[in-house]
Amino acid sequence: MDRSTAAARLKDAARRAGFDLAGVAALAPAVTAGAYRGWLARGDHAGMGWMERNVALRGDPRGLLPGAMSALVVGLRYAPLADGEPDGDLWPRVARYARGRDYHHTLRERLRTVAAEAEAMLPDCRTRVCVDTAPLLERELAARAGLGAVGKNTMLLHPEAGSWFLLGELLLTTELAPDTPLADLCGDCTRCLDACPTGALAAPYRLDARRCLSYWTIEHRGEIPAPMHGHLRDWVFGCDVCQEACPWNRRVDPIEREEFAVPAGRRALDLAGLLALDRAQYRARLGDSPLQRARLEGLRRNAGITLARAPAPAR
Secondary structure, eight states: OOHHHHHHHHHHHHHHTTOSEEEEEEOOOOTTHHHHHHHHHHTTTTTOGGGGTTHHHHHOGGGGSTTOOEEEEEEEEOOTTTTSOOTTOOSSEEOGGGSSSOHHHHHHHHHHHHHHHHHHHSTTOOEEEEOTTSSOOHHHHHHHTTSOEEOTTSSEEBTTTBTOEEEEEEEESSOOOOOOOOOOSOTTOOHHHHHOTTOOOOBTTBOOGGGOHHIIIIIOOSOOOHHHHHHHTTEEEOOOHHHHTOGGGGGOOOOOOGGGSOOHHHHTOOHHHHHHOOHHHHHHHHTTSGGGGGHHHHHHHHHHHHHHHSOOOOO
16 A cells, blocks of 8 residues: 555544544654753743653654654644533633543544554554653644644644644554645734733743743642732633634634533532532542643632632622
8 A cells, every 4th residue: 555545544544533633744853852942941841840851752753652654643623612602601711622521531542443443454553642641742743744833822723723623643653645734824913922911922932831821720739829810810720812812713613522511510610619629529520521630729729719809799
């Protein structure tokens, strides 16, 4: 089977598995490896020490699977209004990718289906499934696979899906015909930089996590510095402001996807409810949710800050 036919069949397999986007990139040393090391050297990764590990692997994805030559990169949309709610949706606010089931499970399950088909179709092919927990500069790889162009807010932008999609990768020890990268989609636009309430987008294509609400509400352990409190507004997990400001995201058609719908029990969880959660309730209501990344203590902390700044009810 030639490289082009194999690539086309694998992209078809990805779409049958439920992915919205699929493309192929040849594996090679990452061209953004130097920029990544500079990002670490500046301290832009804040307290995420785990991002300092496996720097060499991030710089050359071929080390993740001996003999790997290609990557099938896939995208799964989680477009706004996926659960039928108006824009502005939940209060307290949760980043849209985190409303429903933990996306890691969904991506892995579907990629394993594609991996089984690849190994059956391509003699002697070995594969490795990767999601964002793998040491991989996946946005560069996705851009080289034609899934989008990196935007000034560091998110991957696609002309039809905006940046409302999640990435997964299937590494293969077979050479496949690569796709053509997309051209820049940002032009002179700086709406994402202008909209960021904390100045976390310190420059185009640079995110300083030390100022990012997503970092403080999800990754940070311990107290959030007082100067950041006012910027949280009603965000208790993550932040979508830079994505909501992007003109490409305003052109995205709504999509209903069960995996990203808010479960009924979670929909009723307001700030006071989050603050009052005990360990058993936390496991029962958020047991299969990305919200667990912040841990119970983090969610209580975020809810407490937001509740303390909420206006008093009218009498």
